[in-house]
Amino acid sequence: MWAAAGYSPLGELLFEPASRTEPALQLWLLCFLTFGVAFWLNARRKGPGAIWLLGLQTAAAMGVLATGHDGSEGVLLCIVAAQAPSLLPSRRATQWVVGMAVLTAAVYFVILPLESAVPMAAIFTGFMGFTTMVARLQQREAEGRRELARLHTELKAAQVLLADREREQERLRISRELHDSLGHHLTALSLNLEAASHTVTGPGEEHVRRAHKVARTLLGEVREVVSAMRDGPSQLGPSLQALAQGVPGLDVHLQVPDKLSIPDPVAAQSVFRCVQEVITNTLRHASAKNLWIDVITTDEGGIQVHARDDGKGAATLKPGTGLTGMQERFAQLGGRVELRPAGGQGMELVAWLPARGGEG
Incomplete structure (x- = not known):
């Protein structure tokens, strides 16, 4: 759109050398290039200077329109209107576009006859309103996607925490079962083997003593496992x-x-x-x-x-x-x-x- 707006004057500058000395055409070229550079910088970043660059684009577009040929350069203001909703709050963006529409109409009434100024002002006011509306809808849709992504992340976080909590509860349940069931029976076995070691004599005494030692070792290992599962x-x-x-x-x-x-x-x-x-x-x-x-x-x-x-x-x-x-x-x-x-x-x-x- 920027290149199309400069097609006719640029052709005049290239193919009619005598026109290059005209102050109006030189001012047009300065405003035209300023708009392009400001737009390029704004497209690359949206930092603190974005609003200043938007203002520079608006002023440059007005300069191009005022020094242009047939009023079609108003398309540059539509480019500005498309950027405003993404760089400004909703109310300020609307005020910005309305202000541009008023200034555009004023410029048309100065540079064009009345019968041409009225339809041109109406056409480009409509274009600016349309591009602003489309840009605002796109902005809302992007905000909706970001909000949906944020809610998705929170839901996933809740699911992960719930899964962790379930694993923790299952670990605690298993540790209690080990302590209450296996630990109880091993304790009873160890006590019975200890009692048996005092009553058994002969070749079986050594076997009972070894079995008692194994039972105590198993009981200690079970307690370690239970403790690790609880406090891991x-x-x-x-x-x-x-x-x-x-x-x-x-x-x-x-x-x-x-x-x-x-x-x-x-x-x-x-x-x-x-x-x-x-x-x-x-x-x-x-x-x-x-x-x-x-x-x-x-x-x-x-x-x-x-x-x-x-x-x-x-x-x-x-x-x-x-x-x-x-x-x-x-x-x-x-x-x-x-x-x-x-x-x-x-x-x-x-x-x-x-x-x-x-x-x-």
Whole structure:
């Protein structure tokens, strides 16, 4: 659309050398190139300077229209109208487009006869309204996809936690059965063998003593197994892998040690919630395609979560409820959470728990 708007004047500049000295055509060329550069920069990033670039595009488009030939250059304002809903809040975008429509009509009434200005102003006002509506619908659809992806992630997190809880309950049930049934019978067997060792004499005495020793050994091993099943560390790796798989609209690249375990259940829950919050925030705010998360054990035996994305980032960041809760949770365990925003370069997060909270 930008190239089509400049087709006729550019042809005049190329094939009619005498026209290159005309101030109006030189101003047109400056505005035309300014619009193209500003649009290209805005298409590459949507950082803090995006609104200024949108304003520069609007001013350049008005300059092209005012110094143009037949009024068809108003198509550049339709390009601006298509960008406004993605860069501005809904009300401000509407005000921006209405303001452009008023200025466009004013320019047409100045540069064109009345019989031509009225239909041109009506046509391009309609085009601007249409492109704004389509862009707004697309924006809402994209927001709906992000919200659906966020809810999907929360549902998957709930499923993973539920599965972990079921495995934990099953482990506790098995440990109780071992303790109450097998442990009871081995205890009774050990007591009977001990009593038998005091009454049996002759060649059978040694066999009874050996059987008693084996029974006591088995009883000790059963107690160790029961204790390990009750108090065993949480295997965090499979839970995190399940959480990161199949996130809609986002490729999550998760690196977790194969046998990562955290003895403290509160610390394990905090690390899990940290990864969940990172995925959710990236879906909601970052407009990213990739998210890299590394969960590693430090040299001191602690746990570190390092996350970064390739989204739009931010020059400054005001933590919301989720990030604030994460920082408070890690602080209670003696850890910390650091956020490193960078406008146009994605977001980076480093969270750390001390050795008493985790071990590999």
